[in-house]
Amino acid sequence: MDDPKRCVTAPRFGDADDRMSAELRMRPGHRRAHHRTMANDDNVVIDDDIERVDWNRAKVDLAADNFDNGRSAAALRRSFEQSQHVAFAWGDGRLVGMARLLSDGVCNAYLLDVWTQSTIRRRGIATAMVRHLMGSVPGQHIGLQTDDAEHFYAGLGFHLQPQFMGLVVGGWLNNAANR
Numbered sequence: 001m002d003d004p005k006r007c008v009t010a011p012r013f014g015d016a017d018d019r020m021s022a023e024l025r026m027r028p029g030h031r032r033a034h035h036r037t038m039a040n041d042d043n044v045v046i047d048d049d050i051e052r053v054d055w056n057r058a059k060v061d062l063a064a065d066n067f068d069n070g071r072s073a074a075a076l077r078r079s080f081e082q083s084q085h086v087a088f089a090w091g092d093g094r095l096v097g098m099a100r101l102l103s104d105g106v107c108n109a110y111l112l113d114v115w116t117q118s119t120i121r122r123r124g125i126a127t128a129m130v131r132h133l134m135g136s137v138p139g140q141h142i143g144l145q146t147d148d149a150e151h152f153y154a155g156l157g158f159h160l161q162p163q164f165m166g167l168v169v170g171g172w173l174n175n176a177a178n179r
């Protein structure tokens with residue numbers, strides 16, 4: 001799978017100071033130590049603990065679901081490490097979902113890499129992950145691009161905004177970060 005366009009895809013904070021400290025804690029290198037939200041499924045837990053992820057295994061699982069967009073395991077990890085907000089879903093100790101959000105911490109965010117393992121979809125796991133991320137960016141606009149999950153995002157309150165545009169600078173993943 002080498003289509004760069006695909007979407008690679010809650011707590012509330014009280015006042016501006018709370019928001020700012022929450023944003024700072026979630027910056028790369030300043031990520032909150034741990035945060036958990038139960039997904040609808042009682043056996044699945046959502047957190048942002050990047051150290052827990054086995055990225056080689058994650059890449060294999062993504063490929064098995066035809067959702068590997070060409071990043072090496074190290075580059076996949078880097079994508080999440082360098083995102084301001086991340087969400088991982090754990091079922092029986094195994095990674096069964098992931099999502100990440102880029103944000104300027106002020107007004108704009110972008111949702112990427114939203115994935116739930118195909119064997120346990122339609123149980124509310126992606127909904128819980130995306131809500132977890134939405135709770136990290138109060139007051140901000142979240143953009144995303146999707147090929148075929150419009151209905152899922154519409155259920156979360158997203159609506160179509162006309163004319164998404166994009167380009168790849170040079171060749172897709174032809175950069176030092178993916179070597």
Ligand SMILES: CC(C)(COP(=O)(O)OP(=O)(O)OC[C@H]1O[C@@H](n2cnc3c(N)ncnc32)[C@H](O)[C@@H]1OP(=O)(O)O)[C@@H](O)C(=O)NCCC(=O)NCCS
Nearest residue numbers: 007114115116121122123124125126127146149151152155
């Ligand atoms: C899109 C995707 C992330 C959704 O993951 P998911 O964990 O199945 O999502 P949810 O369970 O939260 O919601 C999916 C659907 O199940 C429904 N659902 C949620 N809980 C449910 C439950 N307990 N029982 C039955 N259905 C349920 C939701 O209403 C939603 O319905 P809809 O798609 O008709 O709107 C998943 O299908 C996926 O990984 N796809 C491949 C990767 C991909 O395309 N990602 C998006 C890129 S933009």
